[in-house]
Amino acid sequence: MVELVLFIVFGLIAVAGALSMVLHPNPVYGALGLMATMLSIAVFYVVNSGHFIAAVQVVVYAGAVMTLFLFVIMLIGVDRAENLEERLPMQRQLAIGLGVAFLVLIGLIGGNAWITAPASASEPNGSVEAIADLIFTDWLLPFEVTTLLLIIASVGAVALAQFSPRRRGGAEE
């Protein structure tokens, strides 16, 4: 009962946030909408007793990532009008076609019966200890590969910032 009420309330908030993220003309309100969506998703995790993942969701996405988004939006300047010219040819038609294809796919998947693993006997355990056990034993390799991916991304960001065309040839030294 409680779960259902929470799902309805926060599901509506999540959808409304996502819609305002896409539709609102002001990017700051868009960022706020996205934040509302992420917090609602964190609530879903809590309801499904995934406390750890909920906390991480808030720290990483709602906390750090959205703060960075807001920072960038403010630095660029909110008041400047967006350039709405479409640079990719066929962008609109392609988007509509892919969207329809996606909907068809969802319809196909949703229309068929799902085969799921048999429900395990024990309660789902979302505690830190259980997750740590899984990450550092069964899923160690994927976990380490993901960290490698993040390091590559940050090295790439540093490289891009270092060799931007404005500072060509180290003219500033």
Add this chain to the structure above:
Amino acid sequence: MTDWIDVLIVVVKVVAAFAVMLVATLLLIWAERKILADMQNRIGPYRAGPWGLLQALADGVKLFFKEPITPNRVEKTVYLLAPILALVPALLMFLVVPIGRPFFIGDREITLQAMDLNVGLLFVLAVSSMAVYAVVLAGWSSGSKYPLLGGVRATAQAISYEAALGLALVPVVIYEGTLSVAGLVEGQSGKFLDLFPAWNIILLPSFVFFLMAAIAETNRAPFDLVEAENELVGGFHTEYSGLRFALFFLAEYINIFTMSALTATIFLGGWNGPTWDGSLPSSITWIFPILWFALKTFAIVFVFFWVRATLPRLRYDQLMELGWKRLIPGTLIWMIFVAVAQAFDEFGAPWAS
């Protein structure tokens, strides 16, 4: 039957936590003004009530009756939302702090902590990361130059010091092996060598890093570039007046109190302390844990005020350099050291087997 009693207990706890925070805030504002005045050879507030104790209350009432001015160029929704967003995380964070020893009514254990989460410390970090939104949005929605600068500064500062705050806690978690705040307090009971209390303060670098990051996180001097009054007028709250300003002010002081309470709980043993359980009647001994907790919290609060009175404000590039080039590498190195030491302790040296 039992269900609604449990709900009632939680409600009472939350209301009690709220009351504790508000009363503590009033005392905190008074204490700060008195202590700062003393350090600067002034008297400080002395008119309202005995020793000026009611000064903060008087200020609050005054702000309550002032006209809330809404400037023309503000972004209305966000402008009104920001003070509320400032207060909510400040109030939430205190809920995981245990303020005293659990006691029993019948066979029902009642902890003096609104909720004990399995991920208590992560909850603290999550909530404290939400606190920056209020400052950023207030700065942006005010529609004027100085608040916007304050907001942008707040974002950069929060991101930098949040990382240090979290990393400073990792050694404690490795050492204690738990993320629950009540578990941390339990782990700090007892003594080393029958001599020193077994507090986490032995992880001294962590304590120092955490305190620095906490001061930056609450935007206090010397890290108060968000509201540096001689550069930015009032920073993010320049355009706020009346009750809305009061909410920001309240949130700032509640944050100081909560951060101090957390520091005391994580590093100074929380409510642990001598209670003389055997020699005194239990009607007296129950008060000691709460007293110890209050005393330790106040000691940390005093450090906050002391630092504010002593150190000049940092320049912005110094702030960033301290955060990224000193604090974060420092916490990382210390974390690796503690992790290796803990691994030795648990598994023995790699060459021993």
